[in-house]
Amino acid sequence: MSRRASLLGVLGRLEGLPVAVVLALLYAVFIFAAPTVFTGYRIYMSFFQTVPPMLVLAIGLTFVITAGEIDLSFPAVVALSGFVFTWCFQTFGVGWPGFLLALLAGALVGWVNGFLVARLRVPSIMATLAAQFFWYGFTILVAGGLQIDIASVISTPVHTIFVGRVFQVFPLQALWSLGLVIFFWFILNRHRFGQAIMFIGDNAEVARVMGIGVEATRIRLFTLNGALAAFAGLLLTLEINVFYPTQGQGMLLPVMAAVFIGGTSIAGGQGVLMGTLFGMYIIGSLEAGVVATGIGGYWVQLVEGLVMAASVILNIVIGDEGLSALAWTARRWAAPSPSPEKEGRGGG
Amino acid sequence: MAESNPAPTALRMIDIAKYFGSVCALKDINFEVGRNEIVGLIGDNGAGKSTLVKILTGVFPPTSGQLFIADRRVDTGSYSVKTAHSLGIETVYQDKSLGEKQAMWRNFFIGRELTYPLGFLRVREQKKIAHEIMVNTIGFRGRGIGVESKASKLSGGERQGVAIGRAMHFEADLIILDEPTVALSLKEVRKVLNFVHKIKEGGKACIYISHNIADVYEIADRFVVIDRGEIVAGVEKGKISLKELDEFLLEYSHGLKDRGRQ
Numbered sequence: 001m002s003r004r005a006s007l008l009g010v011l012g013r014l015e016g017l018p019v020a021v022v023l024a025l026l027y028a029v030f031i032f033a034a035p036t037v038f039t040g041y042r043i044y045m046s047f048f049q050t051v052p053p054m055l056v057l058a059i060g061l062t063f064v065i066t067a068g069e070i071d072l073s074f075p076a077v078v079a080l081s082g083f084v085f086t087w088c089f090q091t092f093g094v095g096w097p098g099f100l101l102a103l104l105a106g107a108l109v110g111w112v113n114g115f116l117v118a119r120l121r122v123p124s125i126m127a128t129l130a131a132q133f134f135w136y137g138f139t140i141l142v143a144g145g146l147q148i149d150i151a152s153v154i155s156t157p158v159h160t161i162f163v164g165r166v167f168q169v170f171p172l173q174a175l176w177s178l179g180l181v182i183f184f185w186f187i188l189n190r191h192r193f194g195q196a197i198m199f200i201g202d203n204a205e206v207a208r209v210m211g212i213g214v215e216a217t218r219i220r221l222f223t224l225n226g227a228l229a230a231f232a233g234l235l236l237t238l239e240i241n242v243f244y245p246t247q248g249q250g251m252l253l254p255v256m257a258a259v260f261i262g263g264t265s266i267a268g269g270q271g272v273l274m275g276t277l278f279g280m281y282i283i284g285s286l287e288a289g290v291v292a293t294g295i296g297g298y299w300v301q302l303v304e305g306l307v308m309a310a311s312v313i314l315n316i317v318i319g320d321e322g323l324s325a326l327a328w329t330a331r332r333w334a335a336p337s338p339s340p341e342k343e344g345r346g347g348g
Numbered sequence: 349m350a351e352s353n354p355a356p357t358a359l360r361m362i363d364i365a366k367y368f369g370s371v372c373a374l375k376d377i378n379f380e381v382g383r384n385e386i387v388g389l390i391g392d393n394g395a396g397k398s399t400l401v402k403i404l405t406g407v408f409p410p411t412s413g414q415l416f417i418a419d420r421r422v423d424t425g426s427y428s429v430k431t432a433h434s435l436g437i438e439t440v441y442q443d444k445s446l447g448e449k450q451a452m453w454r455n456f457f458i459g460r461e462l463t464y465p466l467g468f469l470r471v472r473e474q475k476k477i478a479h480e481i482m483v484n485t486i487g488f489r490g491r492g493i494g495v496e497s498k499a500s501k502l503s504g505g506e507r508q509g510v511a512i513g514r515a516m517h518f519e520a521d522l523i524i525l526d527e528p529t530v531a532l533s534l535k536e537v538r539k540v541l542n543f544v545h546k547i548k549e550g551g552k553a554c555i556y557i558s559h560n561i562a563d564v565y566e567i568a569d570r571f572v573v574i575d576r577g578e579i580v581a582g583v584e585k586g587k588i589s590l591k592e593l594d595e596f597l598l599e600y601s602h603g604l605k606d607r608g609r610q
Contacts, residue, residue, distance in 0.1 A: 192467045199458055202447040209407055209444055211429035211459035269449040 015185075016274030018314050019262050023278045026285065026307065033293035041169070043288065048174035049239060051284035053078070053232040055177040055277065057255045058262075059184050060228035062276045065259055066188065067221050068201035068268030069124040073113060074229035074255070076135035077106045078248025081233030083139050086148045086243035095158030103230045109135055110226020114219035124222075140245045147244035154241060163238045173235045178277070180228075185273045197221060201268030257304075258283045261311040275315075282307060356383050356419055358522040358553035359404060359437075364413030366399055373399045374577045377413065381522065381553050386544060388568030389557045390597065396577040397557050401526050405439045406432040418521065433460060438515035442527035445511035446499040453478040453495040456514050477517070486513040505536025512543050522553045529563060541567055561597065565590040573597065 031038040057074050064071045081102035088098025109131065116127040153159050164172045188194035196217045199207040208214050237243050260266070261282060262275025286307060290300045357380045364377040374396045381387050391397045403410045406429045415422050417435045432439075439445075446455045453471070456478040462470040478495045482488040486509040493501060502510065508528050515523050525544070529537045544567045547554045558564050564571065565585070571593060573581040580600070583593070 186468070190469050190471060192461050192463055192469065195454055195458065195461065195469065198450060198454075199447045202449050203444065206444045206447050207458070209402075209405070209429065209439065209441060211406075211433060269447065 014274075015272055016262060016276075016278050018318055019272075019275045019278040019282070019311060022261075022307070022311050022314065023282050023285075026282060026289065030285075030289040030293065033295075034289070037292040038289070043292070045169055045171065046288065047281065047285055049171040051281055052171070052173040052177035053236040053239075054251055054255050054258070054284060055280045056180060056228055056232040056235065057251060058258045058276045058280045059177075059180055059273065060225035061255055061259050062262070062264050062271045062273055063184070063188065063194075063197060063221060064124075064225050065264050065266065066201050066268060066271030067197045067218065068204070069117065069218070069221070071113065071124065071128045071222065071225050072252060073109065073128040073131035073135060074225065074232075075248035075251050076132045076139065077109050077226055077229035078233035078236060078251065079139045079245055080109065080135050081106050081230035082237035082243040082247050083143050083148075083245070084230075085234055085237055086150050087142075089150055089153060089156075090148070095153065095156040099158050099234060102234055103227050106230020106233070107223050107227040110223040110229070111219060113226065114222030117222060118215040118218035136246075136249075143243070143245045145245060147242055149242050150237075151241050153238060159238050163235060171239075173239065176235070180231075181273055181277045188271055188273060193217070193220070198269055198271070201270075203269075254283045255280070257308055261308055261315075263315040279311065282311070357381060357416065358383050358385070358418060359555075360416040360419070361400075361404065362414040362416070364400075364403060364410045364415065366403060366408075367411045372577055374403075374410070377579060379572065379579060381555060382569075383418075383521075383553055384548065384551050385570065386548055386554045386556060386568045388564035388571045389555055389574060390561065390564060390571055391574035395574045397574055398526065399577075400574065401439065401524055401555075401557065404432070405429060405437060405524065429459065433518065436519070436521035437524065438518055438520035438522070439524040439526065440508065440511040440515055440528050442530050445514075446502075446507055448500045449498055451496050451498060452482065452493075452510065455499055455510065456481065456517070460518075481513045481517050482510070485516055486510060503536070504531045505533060505539060508532065508536070508540055512540070520552065522555070523547055524555045524557070526557045527559070528556075529558060529560060537563065561594050562590065565593055573600070575600070 027038065037043050057078070060074065061071060084102040084105045085095075085098040088101055089095060092098070113124070113128055113131050116122040116131075117124045162173060162176060166172060166175075188197065196207065196212045199210070199212060200214055200217060204214050233248060236247060258279035259276050261279035262277070263272040263279075264270065264276065283304070286304050287300050290303050291297055360380040361377050364374060364379075365372070366374040377400065379400070389397055389400070402408055403424075404415065406427045409424045409427060413424070415424050415427065417432075417437065422431065422435070447458065450458070453475045457469075457474050462473050462477075464470060475495045482493075482495065486506075488494075488506070488509075493506070499507065499510070512523075512525075512528075525540070528540050532540065541563060544554055544556060548567075556564060556568055569585055571581075571583050571585070571588075572579060573583075581596070583596075588596070
């Protein structure tokens, strides 16, 4: 191995680097195409305000997909948790009880999902699809279909702590969500629970014969995802000071896209949380960015599709071998050697 | 020593039966393995070998019957893979011993991780031990395979080597090899057989399950034939030649077929 290849190897092992490069390139294009918007700080502060709830959702979904499962119910939990918080805030006049109850409600919804999947063996796509309808329906029902304004929440400590502004400009939820990414990176990659999730997603039968409690782990996983979705709902409701019964709708696909852009495979067994982080900011920046460049709103989805395809292809080309494989492929293109070395995945 | 005392066993199953719903997978299983005995378990596909293995490794409980490990009765209701591990039983499965996409250091310690108090993994320590096993016990050298490699990069023989190395590291008293040589090259089969010889020399016990009668004959002290969920024969190696064993099994399966036609 040449030194250059080993350097690339080290870089390749930095999780999520390719996605980070895509994000940087994207911003470079935006800065070039819309300098007035993208050289100021405001647009970034706006991203730090809108992306965090989705990023929190994407953390949970990365775990679920790593375990070889899917969860479609998290948007409904965003709505439910918003309602629970708002209702408690109106009833008690303080934030904390509602905050805790909302997390608990989310965990409970997740636990039910987990129970259906692990104990009753309902495929997760069906169980959580049903849950998504049920809990949206439930929320609309108990909220009477109305949105609830809680402007006075701004003066509560909960608001200040979770969605306050550092130096009047920087949204705290950006730090909370980043902190959660780092914390859950350690849970996934350096904790027994995360390792169990990877083995279950890889091959549940192997996990079982090696002594992992597959069912218990699955229930814990869905419970965790419910609680995370509830936290995302809290960030959203606190930020806009309003609960509306359809909140969270429209987040399913962007969040899922971010997880896949980040390099987590639908096949399960491996989760790339750092990729999810950058992927979520890619997805979260595209719309505003494309509009700001002035090419028009009709282009947004088309560009989103292109960026997503490019990211996913890049992840596949780089694959397990990391960047050194890419360098290998590039060198082979530059100077085709007759040596019968093994096929680079992206070659030919 | 009093003759009435039975010889110490690594494993003893008494009247074990297993039903899946109303389907009988095993019945009247009386089976034992001595402390330093290699038992070859022979049987056709669907005969019940895997079910037997899964019961004695704690993957699922038997419907009825008693299980003794190292002559001590275990409660089959609470018996789990973890209990089996703690009682010194290790299993090497034909194809489901390793997580394909997981690094070797994870595969060595899955299910009994070395952790800090809150359940965080002692990664450095696990990698160090995994490296030692790979170099010293299994003999991976300079093949570009290290503790960070994914299991999918390994050949079939290397995988078995890892699973076996793992079993050795955890100092099992009874190692169960479930079809360990399926899909292996001849050289790799040799390695697996050498390993079983080592188990015998090390004073440990082993259950060796295989289709390949020649392999089983070479290493086993005793053969147990299982068919349709029942044990139908048990023969000491000294009392039968390979050819006789082969013919016996052939006749047996033919006999059954004939009976089936009647």
